[in-house]
Amino acid sequence: MIGIVSYGTYIPRFRIRVDEIARIWNEDANAIKQSLGIFEKSVPDVDEDTATMAVEASREALARAKIDPKKIGAIFVGSESHPYAVKPTATIVGEALGVGNYYFCADLEFACKAATAGIQICHAMVKSGMIDYGLAIGSDVAQAKPGDALEYAAGAGAVAILIGKDPIAVIEATVSYTSDTPDFWRRDLQPYPSHGGRFTGSPAYFRHIVNAVRKLMEDHGYTAKDFDYAVFHQPNAKFPQRVASMLGFSEEKIAEGLLVRVIGNTYSASSLMGLCSILDKAKPGQRILLASFGSGAGSDAFAIYVTEKILDFPRNAQVWEKAKNGVYIDYGLYLKNRRMIR
Amino acid sequence: MVPRFWRKIKYRYDVVASYCENCGNYYYPQREICPKCRRKGKIKDAKICDEGRVLSYTILDGKCIALVELENGTKMLTEVCGKVEIGSKVRKAFRRYGEESEDGIIYYGTKFVPIESDKKQKA
């Protein structure tokens, strides 16, 4: 049995309310909250970035796993906000964790689904016997141009998933659906991403997730009833709610993992943060559907089965505790923390 | 600057202190010789604890520089991100130290953050 042997999360402590951003741009905060289902988002400190958050989440995962860091044979960091264009974030993480020098290492990039691709790679490497443990990390400090609609959602956070044998949650099956779809992109040397407006919905998010999940169910004989929880990528609260209903999942099954309302879209960490908040509560014998989405575009769907081992696994501090325990800042401090003013 | 920082990575990314097996004291920054036991001392590398307490602090260039005592008695001078008082509990955090320049190396290392007991509050 191969799957998740440990997990760790990091949400920076600052929050900015949608109302505060709307105040600056003279927009209707209530209309935005209504349409996005987002009320506030997480903001990193001035000296935090994708690498520092990846280290924090990984340290929590390792402390919970109680394994020697040198047993980690691979580290993959998925992000669209790596601090360097050339120089891997994963090397910084490996050094800070003290994994030694003999390990497979790479940064992955596939918009918001790079970290679930990392989980698939680690899973395959453990299965083939190449490594004992692999660490897949999703970490992002999402960039948004001041005044762009993305600014209300672009949050920050990191998740580290340790893959190995004898897990707290088995990865029973995984399927990916991929196509060349230009819904959202950022060209080299450009500071902020561009998006295809309405093009982000049906041909991108919904088509890819629905096709990945349906194929997972078809190939492995699941129906929506076989899952106790479902968690999807969360660019806002509306998309996951709609895709859940398209796939036959009730509101209750996605409620636990819907963190976007209070921390915004954490990009590579988004669906995995939801997964971790579900693992915080999950009982042995429960099954979780996970489907990420990355623009460009693709979706990775997973069937995850919780084992008895979760009962002895340390799960505090829980994701929702971290999400709710924030310190509010105003727009000026937000710009400073995001290093947009110095 | 790059080679100098690179050599210190081991000590900055996850702080390593010196432990004297003879007297049981921890020292940071690292020592070659135990200042107490001198020749009788036996110095070894030791990872510092994750948590500690602020003994004293000052604000320098808008940054909080604190003398922190860790659980094993190691004392270190370090930056603390956030508001603290004498006696505040802090924990180790991985943060940016700065950067060489806009197109230069980014320096990372260990700082400390207050252990959150605060509910939602205004910064």
Ligand SMILES: [Zn+2]
């Ligand atoms: Zn001594």
